[in-house]
Amino acid sequence: MWWLLLIFLAVILFWGWFETWRIRVVKTRCESSNLPNSFNGYRIVLIGGLHLRRNSGWTRRIQDQIQRLNPDILLIGGNVKATHRSGNESTHELLSRFLEPLDPPGGILAVQGYRDRKKFWEELPEESRIELLSTSHKTIDREGGRLTFLGIQTAHASHLDRGINQLREALEPLGSGDYRILVGQSADLLRVAQGQPIDLILAVDNLHYQIRIPGWGVPRRDTKVPYSWGPGWVKEGLLSLYLNPGLGTRWIPFRFFYRPEITLIELTKK
Structure with a gap:
């Protein structure tokens, strides 16, 4: 019987490795009555967890898919590296080449x-x-409307007090009337932003293990969100979060029911 177990494990490992190459492109919409008319149809591409290589077919696939989506803006949700031991200078060079087209x-x-x-x-x-x-924030003005993107310094938004304080600091210089999008790495931002003047949250997180167990959820740590939370739209209170599961992997090239993703979010006026 042990050889059947070995075959089963080999199939699971091969499937998990194969899943890392099955990049999916998700196109979704966010409707809001708060969105300025001038930003109706605004196209946002969200990526993260970029593990870059020289002359990599995987990297070129991502570039081609982003170009075909024709975004108005590109958001990178952190975790950019070549290998776990790569220095900053070499990774900066790879990132620059990736973004060139x-x-x-x-x-x-x-x-x-x-x-x-x-x-x-x-x-x-x-x-x-x-x-x-x-x-800090960046505001885009278009025909009298304003779209503002915000981010906080700490990536570990599970430290809720720190995240709340930094979000308040980022919001402080803003005037009224902006459509505000909070960008980050942690799904905990949905808890951090409760009660704050935020319209939408976009985050990238493979939740550490890039594994989803059907019927249970995603094993994780360093986060306070429920196990049932996974990639896609999550709503709590009056706020909505889109969680992208990232493109890379942690430690070993293995994904299980948690495919890498490029997300296109189109903003529409409700």
């Missing part, structure tokens, strides 16, 4: 991930086109 009119925004190397984002080359949201 991508030129969305609204620019490229990023937030810190809890697996990014120390000072990875602070040490970006001066010529980098990436704008880091770190307890």
